[in-house]
Amino acid sequence: xxxxxxxxxxxxxxxxxxxxxxxxxxxxxxxxxxxxxxxxxxxxxxxxxxxxxxxxxxxxxxxxxxxxxxxxxxxxxxxxxxxxxxxxxxxxxxxxxxxxxxxxxxxxxxxxxxxxxxxxxxxxxxxxxxxxxxxxxxxxxxxxxxxxxxxxxxxxxxxxxxxxxxxxxxxxxxxxxxxxxxxxxxxxxxxxxxxxxxxxxxxxxxxxxxxxxxxxxxxxxxxxxxxxxxxxxxxxxxxxxxxxxxxxxxxxxxxxxxxxxxxxxxxx
Amino acid sequence: xxxxxxxxxxxxxxxxxxxxxxxxxxxxxxxxxxxxxxxxxxxxxxxxxxxxxxxxxxxxxxxxxxxxxxxxxxxxxxxxxxxxxxxxxxxxxxxxxxxxxxxxxxxxxxxxxxxxxxxxxxxxxxxxxxxxxxxxxxxxxxxxxxxxxxxxxxxxxxxxxxxxxxxxxxxxxxxxxxxxxxxxxxxxxxxxxxxxxxxxxxxxxxxxxxxxxxxxxxxxxxxxxxxxxxxxxxxxxxxxxxxxxxxxxxxxxxxxxxxxxxxxxxxxxxxxxxxxxxxxxxxxxxxxxxxxxxxxxxxxxxxxxxxxxxxxxxxxxxxxxxxxxxxxxxxxxxxxx
Amino acid sequence: xxxxxxxxxxxxxxxxxxxxxxxxxxxxxxxxxxxxxxxxxxxxxxxxxxxxxxxxxxxxxxxxxxxxxxxxxxxxxxxxxxxxxxxxxxxxxxxxxxxxxxxxxxxxxxxxxxxxxxxxxxxxxxxxxxxxxxxxxxxxxxxxxxxxxxxxxxxxxxxxxxxxxxxxxxxxxxxxxxxxxxxxxxxxxxxxxxxxxxxxxxxxxxxxxxxxxxxxxxxxxxxxxxxxxxxxxxxxxxxxxxxxxxxxxxxxxxxxxxxxxxxxxxxxxxxxxxxxxxxxxxxxxxxxxxx
Ligand SMILES: Nc1ncnc2c1ncn2[C@@H]1O[C@H](COP(=O)(O)OP(=O)(O)OP(=O)(O)O)[C@@H](O)[C@H]1O
Ligand SMILES: [Mg+2]
Numbered sequence: 001x002x003x004x005x006x007x008x009x010x011x012x013x014x015x016x017x018x019x020x021x022x023x024x025x026x027x028x029x030x031x032x033x034x035x036x037x038x039x040x041x042x043x044x045x046x047x048x049x050x051x052x053x054x055x056x057x058x059x060x061x062x063x064x065x066x067x068x069x070x071x072x073x074x075x076x077x078x079x080x081x082x083x084x085x086x087x088x089x090x091x092x093x094x095x096x097x098x099x100x101x102x103x104x105x106x107x108x109x110x111x112x113x114x115x116x117x118x119x120x121x122x123x124x125x126x127x128x129x130x131x132x133x134x135x136x137x138x139x140x141x142x143x144x145x146x147x148x149x150x151x152x153x154x155x156x157x158x159x160x161x162x163x164x165x166x167x168x169x170x171x172x173x174x175x176x177x178x179x180x181x182x183x184x185x186x187x188x189x190x191x192x193x194x195x196x197x198x199x200x201x202x203x204x205x206x207x208x209x210x211x212x213x214x215x216x217x218x219x220x221x222x223x224x225x226x227x228x229x230x231x232x233x234x235x236x237x238x239x240x241x242x243x244x245x246x247x248x249x250x251x252x253x254x255x256x257x258x259x260x261x262x263x264x265x266x267x268x
Numbered sequence: 269x270x271x272x273x274x275x276x277x278x279x280x281x282x283x284x285x286x287x288x289x290x291x292x293x294x295x296x297x298x299x300x301x302x303x304x305x306x307x308x309x310x311x312x313x314x315x316x317x318x319x320x321x322x323x324x325x326x327x328x329x330x331x332x333x334x335x336x337x338x339x340x341x342x343x344x345x346x347x348x349x350x351x352x353x354x355x356x357x358x359x360x361x362x363x364x365x366x367x368x369x370x371x372x373x374x375x376x377x378x379x380x381x382x383x384x385x386x387x388x389x390x391x392x393x394x395x396x397x398x399x400x401x402x403x404x405x406x407x408x409x410x411x412x413x414x415x416x417x418x419x420x421x422x423x424x425x426x427x428x429x430x431x432x433x434x435x436x437x438x439x440x441x442x443x444x445x446x447x448x449x450x451x452x453x454x455x456x457x458x459x460x461x462x463x464x465x466x467x468x469x470x471x472x473x474x475x476x477x478x479x480x481x482x483x484x485x486x487x488x489x490x491x492x493x494x495x496x497x498x499x500x501x502x503x504x505x506x507x508x509x510x511x512x513x514x515x516x517x518x519x520x521x522x523x524x525x526x527x528x529x530x531x532x533x534x535x536x537x538x539x540x541x542x543x544x545x546x547x548x549x550x551x552x553x554x555x556x557x558x559x560x561x562x563x564x565x566x567x568x569x570x571x572x573x574x575x576x577x578x579x580x581x582x583x584x585x586x587x588x589x590x591x592x593x594x595x596x597x598x599x600x601x602x603x604x605x
Numbered sequence: 606x607x608x609x610x611x612x613x614x615x616x617x618x619x620x621x622x623x624x625x626x627x628x629x630x631x632x633x634x635x636x637x638x639x640x641x642x643x644x645x646x647x648x649x650x651x652x653x654x655x656x657x658x659x660x661x662x663x664x665x666x667x668x669x670x671x672x673x674x675x676x677x678x679x680x681x682x683x684x685x686x687x688x689x690x691x692x693x694x695x696x697x698x699x700x701x702x703x704x705x706x707x708x709x710x711x712x713x714x715x716x717x718x719x720x721x722x723x724x725x726x727x728x729x730x731x732x733x734x735x736x737x738x739x740x741x742x743x744x745x746x747x748x749x750x751x752x753x754x755x756x757x758x759x760x761x762x763x764x765x766x767x768x769x770x771x772x773x774x775x776x777x778x779x780x781x782x783x784x785x786x787x788x789x790x791x792x793x794x795x796x797x798x799x800x801x802x803x804x805x806x807x808x809x810x811x812x813x814x815x816x817x818x819x820x821x822x823x824x825x826x827x828x829x830x831x832x833x834x835x836x837x838x839x840x841x842x843x844x845x846x847x848x849x850x851x852x853x854x855x856x857x858x859x860x861x862x863x864x865x866x867x868x869x870x871x872x873x874x875x876x877x878x879x880x881x882x883x884x885x886x887x888x889x890x891x892x893x894x895x896x
């Protein structure tokens with residue numbers, strides 16, 4: 001079924017089993033299960049309010065699931081806080097930007113490398129040489145990442161002076177600074193113009209080629225269909241379908257949901 | 269085209285310039301000041317500045333309010349007053365014991381307190397400060413109650429610190445080290461994590477910052493700092509009353525942070541200077557000083573919500589920008605307008 | 606034994622009623638603007654001081670009381686217009702400092718006008734204690750409890766049964782939505798300041814015959830009112846009421862049975878314990894923060 005399964009080992013990087021969360025009466029995610037194979041680009045689509053962002057929040061530890069399992073390399077991680085998951089190579093960006101506007105753009109990227117650095121305060125207070133050297137090196141590395149995402153012009157900018165599109169890229173650079181194994185991107189192209197969208201498309205391919213497993217939520221169907229190895233469709237918190245782009249395009253349930261939701265323009 | 273990032277060399281960063289300027293000021297001041305009244309004022313300013321630096325790391329950089337910080341000052345001050353007087357401890361040991369007690373209390377309180385946000389956090393820290401103040405006020409057999417008690421002189425390795433000049437150099441050195449250390453901390457992995465959790469706590473958590481630990485660390489640090497400065501204040505003044513730990517003093521300290529400039533190291537210094545001098549200057553208004561103090565706070569917050577130094581810096585920046593544009597416009601000729 | 610308990614209970618409910626009025630004041634402003642008004646205690650003090658002043662100026666008691674409520678309301682509106690309105694979108698700390706600034710201005714003016722002395726207001730219906738189960742209750746206590754109860758019922762009626770009140774409540778739930786359906790939210794804002802100042806001042810007027818008042822009596826009353834508002838969960842009217850009574854009774858019991866010198870500490874110990882175990886107060890709702 002999956003092109004890769006014939007060659008790749010059996011355990012997926014990420015398995016989600018019967019995952020659910022309720023907010024009061026709202027059942028935002030209900031019994032969702034799926035597997036993501038290492039190294040692929042996996043997309044999650046669905047109408048507004050389908051539960052895509054909530055799913056990301058659950059997997060990255062921001063929300064605690066009401067029920068279900070999340071397995072990272074076969075080990076259960078549900079309910080673990082985000083900073084623990086970060087240690088295991090999980091990185092993400094946010095649909096509603098979460099950039100630290102009290103810092104410069106470069107510092108935002110540097111924060112991404114938090115776990116790789118010596119965080120001792122006393123050494124910091126007295127300018128410990130090894131710590132200074134590591135920080136200088138990180139400066140260069142962060143600048144490199146900013147170029148990689150196309151922000152070479154903003155190397156000295158304050159984050160609060162940057163455009164929306166630039167901030168979206170900045171979040172990607174910050175996530176990459178974590179050197180993640182799994183990267184979750186929540187609508188990286190939302191609000192961008194067609195040219196910028198194309199650049200993001202390009203960027204995601206480059207990231208995937210470097211060996212990072214990418215999980216993508218995106219409303220731009222052209223982008224999703226061309227990028228994704230596999231696609232998960234959510235509707236009202238439930239799994240509606242899962243498969244390759246070609247399979248999803250022909251799935252009657254998916255077509256019905258999208259037409260039913262009135263999102264004719266987005267019909268695959 | 270790939271070019272390396274321009275890392276400004278140490279010597280040119282504004283922070284470094286500020287530090288050098290401060291060092292020069294510290295060296296020159298005692299030559300200029302002959303009057304003991306002014307020397308005393310300068311010492312008080314410096315003490316407040318050091319406390320405010322620590323508090324600004326907590327409030328301005330990490331974004332956590334504390335309306336009970338005077339309570340920690342009180343712990344240090346009373347440790348230095350009570351332990352030597354009633355139990356014969358050497359002053360330095362008393363200071364350390366006070367700092368350790370403040371640190372322990374801050375650590376124990378941090379876990380429940382920092383799950384709280386905004387007004388709830390303000391309430392909890394305020395409550396803590398008030399309880400501490402009431403303890404100092406009520407345990408009169410040890411603390412002298414509302415009238416306060418005398419504090420024995422500070423002894424460092426057999427040397428007694430008694431004259432204002434000696435105190436000046438000790439406190440000036442502490443101030444310089446504190447400014448330097450603060451600047452270093454905010455520009456380090458630890459400091460960036462603190463600022464990140466202020467900017468977006470979920471972003472910080474997702475990149476691996478254990479925000480509970482960081483909030484606790486900075487709370488404990490600033491409390492320890494406050495306690496040490498409380499001890500030093502007590503020794504310097506030679507007397508301590510519960511007023512050092514009252515709610516109004518906590519408010520004054522927070523005000524120094526906010527008026528000077530949140531998340532601005534040099535702003536903290538400016539805030540300490542202004543708000544230490546202001547009450548003295550207003551004292552001549554006989555009765556109106558409270559009104560004037562309140563009015564100045566309000567005006568400051570309305571017209572300079574980011575605090576004095578950041579606002580001034582921004583004004584200066586935009587002025588420079590305007591001048592640069594004007595120049596550029598001239599050299600390009602009038603054709604484009 | 607029982608008599609003593611009743612004595613403490615009554616004095617706790619009496620002072621608790623004042624805290625409840627203060628807490629309702631905090632709650633009304635918080636709901637309309639998410640501002641915590643640290644000047645709330647000054648309204649209480651102002652009520653007491655002005656009642657004394659007007660009474661000494663020869664006004665009959667009812668008129669003196671009325672004026673002592675109206676003037677603080679005007680001060681509240683003035684404060685909202687001049688001080689709070691300009692910084693609507695500022696940081697929490699900034700707004701807290703602004704309201705502290707306002708409280709200093711009010712306290713300072715009172716200090717200049719009246720001096721630092723303590724003032725007494727005569728009781729509304731004499732000083733002959735009434736005996737209930739062996740406890741001696743001052744008639745003024747009945748005034749405090751009775752009028753507070755009326756105010757609570759009145760506020761409840763206003764917010765749940767009148768269009769104006771419902772509009773104010775709607776604004777507190779969702780400002781934008783309220784604006785969309787045509788509610789003038791700026792009006793709601795100053796109205797809430799006027800009402801909370803009036804309620805606070807009334808509490809001050811009522812309690813002054815029992816406690817005396819001075820320029821600085823608003824600080825502790827205000828802080829304890831804040832405690833009461835937080836105990837119940839910020840924004841909850843019922844919470845403010847329960848919180849106020851709880852704080853008052855606890856304080857009176859503590860003063861009677863434990864130590865009178867630590868009675869002021871008890872509300873703050875209570876609030877720390879509550880916040881530790883219920884980070885949103887007794888009546889606050891649990892929510893997952895949206896990301
Ligand atoms: N923290 C929360 N508290 C309460 N309800 C929530 C919370 N987070 C999400 N929801 C609800 O869960 C449902 C799913 O929301 P979610 O943001 O996951 O949708 P989405 O698929 O990402 O939509 P969009 O395409 O608009 O981003 C919505 O009904 C939303 O209101
Ligand atoms: Mg979403």
